[in-house]
Amino acid sequence: MRVMKWSMIALAVAAGTSQMAIASSQDESKGFLEDSKLNVKTRMLYFSRDFRNNDRDEDGNRQSRREETGLGFLGTYESGFTQGTVGVGVDAIGMLGLKLDSGKGRSGTGLFPTGSDGRSQDDYSKGGAAAKFRISDTVLKVGDQFTALPVFATDDSRLLPEIAQGALLTSNEIKGLTVHAGRFTSLTAQEETNRDSFRLKEADVFGGTYAFTDSLSTSLYYSKVEDYWRKYYANVNWALPISDKQGLVFDFNIYDTKSDGRGLVRADKDGTTKLDNRAFSLSGAYNIGAHTFTLAYQRVTGDGQYGYGVDGGGTVFLANSIARSDFNAEDEKSWQARYDLNFAEFGIPGLTFMTRYARGTGANTDVTNNGKEWERDIDIKYVLQEGPAKDLSLRVRQATYRSSDNVYGSPSLDELRLIVEYPLSIL
Template identity: 50%
Template structure:
């Protein structure tokens, strides 16, 4: 059914005759609008696990090159996107690598992580008016299929994606992807994904109000729906209140329930966050709730073959209380208090700080009910504002996560440290 819907919406996008926008008419040419960028990334993650679990850590240096051409001129423009990735392991060999939540370098049969890895990909793209069809290797960023770029190298997917922006404020997306490239391994089909269909869009109703609705179907795994509503209330100069609602509903396929050992097939999870900004300060209060009969809670991301996950992107969790823990267990309820500070108001532009405390309770596992977890999250980030190192960023974040014994089947206690240094270079 979703295949038919994607085909119909794609046909409608490409045959639109009363477009309100026409990006193709503004095309300067294949070469003239092209860009080549390189991101140099040095990343380190250390997880000091508690309760007798071995510590894990990985450290690596990466180079991420991306090329994006412009579109040829004419009624239908043609272009090419391509990327090349290389990572060198600096630490995290046998015994230290292998944590699913880190996953810089995939372990081999010997238990040792690879010394380095390299891969690339390319896609061809076509544009008619303000509708673009892209086929090939891509990094989609949608609420139901969002590639993970929060580790050393990014994930990528192979398939077709149509993006339409014919009407001002409205973006529609339809796509089908048939291969997933794991962020820690070489090859185009290292993630175990059979296929995923995606469909949906977002609309900016007013300057203050935006909403989105998306759906996906991961073959032989699950079907997922997502809804978002975001409203910004201007209060005064440099003051505002933002209300942000996000919700997912997932339904596991019967075959996946049997294979994964899940106790149920249904999960609903939502979060509502209220953020007050006044000058350089921001204050956040959020509540998140998971319901349903699946002991997997809200399932997303990961790699089916070796992690028992679903393969729809490591960042496919647009929820307020997702830090180290996602607070997405069966029946879990969680609350967050957060604070942010922009130091530019104090003469240090580019420096920011965020802290959050999240507590979850009512966790259900196969052996217990009423489990709890709590996390304290801290992050400093600095972006160089000028000079030869302009745009270089340093991000240091830490989490202290404590999980009750009742919840040990769902999560594990520990202390986490992440240090990321990103240096983007615009070659042209």
């Protein structure tokens, strides 16, 4: 368990050197109310998934199209910390989702809870709170929270995000080193209000990130999800400047996953498929002025697909996990070509464009052997830079997916998302 040994050494060094720090975050605390922040983000989302005249969706249900529109409100309050050696604070989350358009034959987009009659609810709400404690540059947060760890990351790809319940310790005592240790006991899905949406019993996470220089960093994490799996994760990211307007960025990610306990694969499935696999990706990006060109390669080896979900819908830090497919089936090999354009270089700040193509081969699933799949995505986003509606963003995301072998459960689909977001800072 090299990751745990490495992180414990880092913590010991942090404890021995923290007294040498000139000023910590807690020393600079202004107070519980004085450092408070209150933000509200409004999101309107139109979601359409067309199964291309197929009378069944990817789950085998008789449905050829999913199409819904919703309006979501996400409010977050973050207090400051009380002054003193141990700072105390509170964070709170409040969310509301409203259905603007739907229908019994078009539900199931993941925007709203679905009733027994197959219809989406008109509205739903969820929220929570967490207590937080800070000593020097180390924070312990206990309660409801969002997470972005490579082995436990909440998802925010629909109307309202997932919320994790548990405890997370974050330490920044050494310059360049961030250490995490946590335990989570439940997870609320994006379209659900039930705190135990994924039937998560317990997930323990440990690890950290260290920046050797401004251009070179590495991460190492470990997690164990009871009755599902244990994971190791490693990352190396290297940015290589060439000139003022040119540069290269290389990024390597790898997961080692092995079944634990009952070996469940997903939160809503009682099957016991054993996992013992490695999933890795390597990408290289070349930036020149407004243009960025990226190539990526990804592969899964061993038994079973790369599994995630019960440990957060965003826990897939792999290059070819894109809009529709993750290209993470057993034995699958995939590559990706991507192009990004930033219009700020042409006098239109806030406007960006992205397109990519990914192709996978050799995928083994329950329904196919040596399967093939491909996906093409287009993403256009504009953020207002000034005026009364400053920071309002308009985004169009389109995905085309095809598979002659039903790798993803559906031979083909076209997906369209129209997203309008407006973040408002009240405090």
